[in-house]
Amino acid sequence: MIRRRVIVSGRVQGVFFRSATVSAAEQRGVAGWVRNLPDGTVEAVFEGPPEAVGSMVTWVGHGPDGAAVTGVDVREEIPDGESGFQVRG
Template identity: 40%
Template sequence: MAKRLIIEGRVQGVGYRATLANEAAALGLQGWVRNRSDGSVEAVVDGDAQAVDAIIAWARRGPPAAVVSKVAIEDTEPPPRGTFKITASH
């Protein structure tokens, strides 16, 4: 089950990407996360439904310094198989 997330709010410069990557890896998810030029964070997550639901719930909270105002979620194609990684900004 692959989902694309766009997370808005105070989510850059607060450890959001690194913490999301750690949480996703701990849940056994595959995919990637990156900053976007508009100040949001984008992630593609893939794995079993329960793990994807768990990372979506986490994304709505974020790390302690983050202030999440919105999480947009859409179905997407699964990312290449591998680990969860932080990619270059877009």
């Protein structure tokens, strides 16, 4: 199990980014959460098998139709036993 925290910048709010992230994570069996931040970015935590988490990090690099991702900041963290995937905030 690994855990990654990402901050996604660009046109990522108001384009169903959070709900699409939930669907993509559930399809891959990844736990964690996603939320909008006040500065217009989206923050997400992905926890699960390395290949599945890597797939999610790649996915947020383009996001859903309508998004225009300009950057993804990825940080490694210690897994803390997330279960399920949800929208926060």
